[in-house]
Amino acid sequence: MFAPHLSWRDEPLRDRLGERLGLPVTVVNDANAALWAEHVHGHARTARDVVMVTLGTGIGGALMIDGRLHVGRNGMAGEFGHIRVVPDGRPCECGHTGCWEQYCSGKALSRFAADAGSSLSGPALTEAAARRDPVARGAYLDVGRWLGFGLADLVAAFDPELVLVGGGVSAAGELLLEPARRALDEALVGSGHREVPELRVATLGPYAGLVGAAELTRLAA
Ligand SMILES: [Zn+2]
Numbered sequence: 468m469f470a471p472h473l474s475w476r477d478e479p480l481r482d483r484l485g486e487r488l489g490l491p492v493t494v495v496n497d498a499n500a501a502l503w504a505e506h507v508h509g510h511a512r513t514a515r516d517v518v519m520v521t522l523g524t525g526i527g528g529a530l531m532i533d534g535r536l537h538v539g540r541n542g543m544a545g546e547f548g549h550i551r552v553v554p555d556g557r558p559c560e561c562g563h564t565g566c567w568e569q570y571c572s573g574k575a576l577s578r579f580a581a582d583a584g585s586s587l588s589g590p591a592l593t594e595a596a597a598r599r600d601p602v603a604r605g606a607y608l609d610v611g612r613w614l615g616f617g618l619a620d621l622v623a624a625f626d627p628e629l630v631l632v633g634g635g636v637s638a639a640g641e642l643l644l645e646p647a648r649r650a651l652d653e654a655l656v657g658s659g660h661r662e663v664p665e666l667r668v669a670t671l672g673p674y675a676g677l678v679g680a681a682e683l684t685r686l687a688a
Contacts, residue, residue, distance in 0.1 A: 468541065471549070471561040472524060493684045498527030498545060499536055500679030501633050501669065506531060507682050509631075509670030516627040519669070520547060520618070521634035521676075522610075522643075525560075525568040530625065548572070552617060571613035573636050579606040593639050607642045614643065615650025622664060623656045633669035640668055 469476060485492040502519040505511040511519075515534045521527035526548030530537040538544050548568035549561050556565025569575060577588035585602040587595055595603035618630055637643065648666055652658050669675055 468543070471559070491688070493680075493687045495680055495683050496527070496529070496538075496542070496545070497521070497676040497680075498529040498633075499538060500677075500683060501527070501671070501675035502529035502531055502631070502679065503536060503683055504671050504675045504677075504679030505631055505633075505669055506534075508678060509675070510667050511629060511631060514627075514629040516625065517629045517631060518618070518621050518625055518627045518664075519631040519633060520614075520621075521669075522571065522614070522632060522636035523573055523634040525572050525574070527634065531627075532625070547617065547621060550617065550620065552613070567613070567617045571610050571617055573634075575613070576606050576610045576636060579609045589635070590638075593642075596639060596642050604642070607639055608646050610636065611643045611646030612650045615647035615652075616654050618647065618651050618666070619654035619656075622651065627664050628662075630664050630666045631669045632666065633672070633675055635673070637668045638672070644668065 481492045481494045498519060498521045501521055502511065502517060505519065511517045511531065517531040519529045528545035528547035530545045549559065549563065549566045551563065551565045552567045552570060553565035557569040558564050559566040559569050576592060580587055580592055580602055583602045583605055587603060592603050592606065596607050632644065644666055651666065652663060655663060671678055
């Protein structure tokens with residue numbers, strides 16, 4: 468129905484793929500697929516209430532409530548990346564401004580590094596941060612803090628027991644999660660008087676979406 472990064476609007480993807488492949492096709496959101504994979508095979512096996520964000524080019528999101536994926540009326544629930552965190556902030560591909568993913572994503576990471584004079588992006592930036600390069604570390608600190616602030620709003624809204632972070636940017640592990648935990652503790656309503664959910668990197672890494680898509684297709688068959 469709508470894909471902000473592909474400029475697809477009402478694209479009959481399932482029918483077109485089905486015609487080409489000659490097979491039944493199920494279309495699922497990649498973050499929903501990743502969360503389902505984590506529920507079947509990963510960290511979310513025993514959890515019932517989970518928020519997942521996948522940090523890649525943008526932010527993907529998925530929500531599990533009482534052990535079931537919550538996809539919403541249009542199947543579009545969990546588009547956390549387009550929650551407005553900065554009024555009149557940076558323009559976003561979705562057509563709005565100030566969306567969370569403009570401050571917390573692979574693209575944002577490269578931009579924070581570029582603003583500080585580095586030309587590195589992607590895995591090279593992660594490697595530089597692991598080598599204690601101050602600019603690369605600073606970029607992860609910025610993205611990590613934005614991650615924590617955004618998650619504070621999601622935790623306030625859904626009170627999950629577990630928050631999973633997946634996608635390419637999550638490969639940095641604690642470089643990202645440590646500042647995110649601090650920002651989450653700082654910004655969460657009732658902090659100090661409630662259990663703050665565990666914040667972990669997803670188990671299945673870049674394969675989570677593929678594994679979840681296969682599992683969900685098996686369920687639909
Ligand atoms: Zn947006």
